[in-house]
Amino acid sequence: MAEIVVQNLRKEFGDFTAVQSSSFKIGDGEFFMLLGPSGCGKTTTLRMIAGLELPTSGEIYIDGEEVGQKPASQRDIAFVFQMFALYPHMNVRRNISYPLVSQGMARAQVAEKVAEVARILGIEDILDRPVSGLSGGDRQRVALGRAIVRNPKCFLMDEPLGALDAEFREHMAEELRALHDRMGATTVYVTHDQLEAMQMGDKIVVMNHGVIEQFGEPQDIYDKPATMFVADFIGSPSMNFLKFHGKLERGATTVELNQQTVGIPALREPFDGDVVYGVRPEHIRLSDSAGYRAEVLATEYLGTTQIVTLRTRNGEVKARIASDQPANPGETVGLEFDGATVTLFDNQTGRAIRSDLNEGVLSHG
Amino acid sequence: MAEVTLAGVSKRFGATVAVEDVSMTVEDGAFVVLLGPTGAGKTTTLRLISGLEAPDAGDIRIAGRSVLGETPAQRNIAMVFQQYSLYPHMTVRDNLAFPLRSPILKTPEDEVARKVGEIAEILRIGHKLDNKATALSGGEMQRVSIGRALVRKPEIFLMDEPLSSLDAKLRAELRVELKRIQSDLGATLLYVTHDQVEAMTMATRIGVLDHGRLVQFGSPREIYENPVSLYVAGRLGLPRINALPAGLFGGAPDGAKTIGLRPEHIRHGEGKPSTVVRIEHLGDQTRLHLTLEGHDIVTLTDVHSPLAPGDTVAIQPQNPLYFDAAGARIA
DSSP: OOOEEEEEEEEEETTEEEEEEEEEEEOTTOEEEEEOSTTSSHHHHHHHHHTSSOOSEEEEEETTEEOTTSOGGGSOEEEEOSSOOOOTTSBHHHHHHHHHHHTTOOHHHHHHHHHHHHHHHTOGGGTTSBGGGOOHHHHHHHHHHHHHTTOOSEEEEESTTTTSOHHHHHHHHHHHHHHHHHHOOEEEEEESOHHHHHHHOSEEEEEETTEEEEEEOHHHHHHSOSBHHHHHHSSSSOOEEEEEEEEEOTTOOEEEETTEEEEOOOBSSOEEEEEEEEEOGGGEEEOTTOSEEEEEEEEEEOSSEEEEEEEETTEEEEEEEETTSOOOTTOEEEEEEOGGGOEEEETTTOBBOOBTTTTTTGGGO | OOOEEEEEEEEEETTEEEEEEEEEEEOTTOEEEEEOOTTSSHHHHHHHHHTSSOOSEEEEEETTEEOTTSOHHHHTEEEEOSSOOOOTTSBHHHHHHTTTTSTTTOOOHHHHHHHHHHHHHHHTOGGGTTSBGGGSOHHHHHHHHHHHHHTTOOSEEEEESTTTTSOHHHHHHHHHHHHHHHHHHTOOEEEEESOHHHHHHHOSEEEEEETTEEEEEEOHHHHHHSOSBHHHHHHSOSSOOEEEEGGGGSOOOTTOOEEEEOGGGEEEEEEEEEEEEEEEEOSSOEEEEEEETTEEEEEEEOTTOOOOTTOEEEEEESSOEEEOTTSBBOO
């Protein structure tokens, strides 16, 4: 289908810069996520790829052809919005047929295409129903059908599941991903939901204030965050930040945290100043013998695991441990950190300090 | 605070049964969460207790007295809704003081100031007391509306999805905070939600509703580990419990129609061969979507699992649950 390359893309609205200077490549057939909080520039980026906004500067290539200044109609893409825009007076079949009929396709061929799409989406039984009576999920399926039927080079989706409730969103996310696996079409998907991005994406771009913070595969971004913003935004509960002051040598494999020695992946660069010890909740163990002490503030039962909130000398910390391990509010316990998984950050700039763990990943960001 | 008891309470709206023969006790100081999908009768139950609806049958007692003949105001209940309804032209202080200054309570002003200060402290909004309500963030506004309920010392707090309009991060923060406030105050709290994480993390007891019926009532751990039916088993747990034909792995007890396997209750490396369809790396966990004899199964695997679509994995149940044809638990 299509490979999309974005180079030094920039968009200003008057004095406001929505997108600074984005560069990334979307491989043919990839499910690609643009992730970030509201106002980070992800939707503006998507709209520029679609041709709904023109870039201030920079280039967009679809299959090698520079389309940055071309109108949307010449780009052969399909857009799916958060609010399913269907024609309320038409039935499902006519809604899906509409893009083909308006292109002047022969009726027999239209019927064949619509039948095929209906089968892919599992909506054959509702083709003759009016769209007004449909459930939210079916309406979104019809909207998808209308996008798929044209066989575009790529799909652009702006929070297509945002309007659905949590349980149903989970279900539609799976369905959408399965659909993508069957069709193999390049898909660019905007979301502010980190779990949705992790669950569905082959690649993720994390944006903040118009700047790309990190670009890579979901697990890499989770394990090796390039900045404190990424570490905080991805994961629930998010990464713990324990702040301390230190002078670190290249090659160091431990740091002193509140007079206790804790592990880190070997450093690839020296650092002197305010440091943040970044550790994920599942990489903290409660252990009576550990020297690093903390007070249990609260526990949250989650079935097989529980989240324990603890007070330490370096701030509040959350640990994810097995739910059958006792932890009672008010108790003092010891904490062990899985040093090999830790990321250290420069507290001033928020960027990750290079180590054996993240070497190689940071250069992508 | 008080104990609240429902005995055989039913409510219909025309032909629709909203609540059917519900009996339960919300103990003094308990945090009870009613869990169920849309239309299960959660909100109607709250409205019956608050007096916004009258039951067709049954009795509702607060602190031992039947309240069926009392108006909502006489029942001395505080409600918090999904949409924070603050007075936009008032400061946070005046919003919090409003219930105390009502014609019924007519609290003296020095008492009002003391109580508002106390609640602001608990909710950590002391520094925002003189802000206009509209100058607050969504999370702060919801904290103020919870505060307005807390300031009154009612018999019971009723909360109807108070966190659902907030974003994920804030919701997680307020979950912990609400639980802390409830236990600090020793408050009796009945809370309605369709969010299983809220139910599991905050409740001392969960009541699971299905089409107006209370189908199980117990601690989060009891409900998760020992569900009475397939319906209840499906309400807690993410990814959801796998429901498969009972005979798929052999060894099913008599009368079993369905075997329920939580994703963590599937052992890998022995048993029946299944095929990997998709692998999802969620960061702290990795989900494996498998297919076995035409059935979809979701399980968990090592975070950095090298498995790829098309690979074969042998799987075997571990601590399975069995259900009969009606969905009732039999083993």
